[in-house]
Amino acid sequence: MNKEQDIIQSWQANAGNWIQIIEDGGIPSRKLATNKAIIEAVCADKPASVFDIGCGEGWLAKELAERGIAVTGADIIPALIESAKEKIKGNFVVASYEDIAEQRSSITDTFDVIVINFALIGKESTEQLLASLPGYLSPGGKLFIQTLHPHSRKQMDDYTSGWKPGSWDGLGDQFIQSYQWYFRTLEDWLELLNRVGFSRISFTEPVHPQTRQPLSVIFRCRV
Numbered sequence: 529m530n531k532e533q534d535i536i537q538s539w540q541a542n543a544g545n546w547i548q549i550i551e552d553g554g555i556p557s558r559k560l561a562t563n564k565a566i567i568e569a570v571c572a573d574k575p576a577s578v579f580d581i582g583c584g585e586g587w588l589a590k591e592l593a594e595r596g597i598a599v600t601g602a603d604i605i606p607a608l609i610e611s612a613k614e615k616i617k618g619n620f621v622v623a624s625y626e627d628i629a630e631q632r633s634s635i636t637d638t639f640d641v642i643v644i645n646f647a648l649i650g651k652e653s654t655e656q657l658l659a660s661l662p663g664y665l666s667p668g669g670k671l672f673i674q675t676l677h678p679h680s681r682k683q684m685d686d687y688t689s690g691w692k693p694g695s696w697d698g699l700g701d702q703f704i705q706s707y708q709w710y711f712r713t714l715e716d717w718l719e720l721l722n723r724v725g726f727s728r729i730s731f732t733e734p735v736h737p738q739t740r741q742p743l744s745v746i747f748r749c750r751v
């Protein structure tokens with residue numbers, strides 16, 4: 529099996545664990561800073577429509593729907609999409625990044641905002657998906673990507689782009705089937721976004737309120 533398939537198999541195996549940990553508020557960095565940061569970033573320009581890609585069980589889509597935004601969500605894992613459908617008024621579809629990139633999903637609309645929150649895990653799947661996203665944005669629309677802060681690798685003396693182990697680190701023993709994920713340096717993120725057609729790229733860096741360490745980076749860009 530290749531690394532991209534390993535990622536999907538692992539999410540399939542851990543969907544129930546993921547729904548539970550999100551419902552329990554079990555990831556401290558999310559409660560401390562990153563959830564609020566992405567909600568504020570997305571809502572700043574008052575979008576009417578948002579496409580949440582890799583939406584998981586839908587917590588972010590729910591927050592946005594509660595603010596009156598029309599939400600569409602997509603994820604490869606059926607159990608996560610079912611969970612989203614149960615609690616949120618919106619359009620939720622089972623689709624892989626490849627489906628979206630190749631326009632094989634039922635999603636044909638364009639959106640004021642596309643948001644991808646901690647969901648770009650693979651290499652080719654990410655590159656393929658990002659290259660297709662200009663076609664899903666309304667004129668003037670924006671893409672927001674929140675991802676692990678690239679400098680977290682610096683602390684591990686390994687600040688190079690590439691496949692890295694440790695997908696479920698810190699989340700608990702109930703998570704099984706660890707997979708490798710594709711890490712990108714800040715320079716490589718900016719290069720990739722430029723290469724696939726995005727410009728006016730800016731980013732913010734939510735920090736841990738006590739330790740002041742960077743938790744994530746939120747890229748904001750448009751075509």
Ligand SMILES: C[S@@+](CC[C@H](N)C(=O)[O-])C[C@H]1O[C@@H](n2cnc3c(N)ncnc32)[C@H](O)[C@@H]1O
Pocket residue numbers: 535536539581582583584585586587588602603604605608623624625626644645646647648649653
């Ligand atoms: C860390 S979770 C983030 C979920 C959600 N965005 C959130 O903020 O909680 C990563 C999500 O990406 C999805 N995902 C990973 N690779 C995918 C792919 N190739 N196609 C579609 N979804 C994928 C997983 O199923 C999972 O729901």
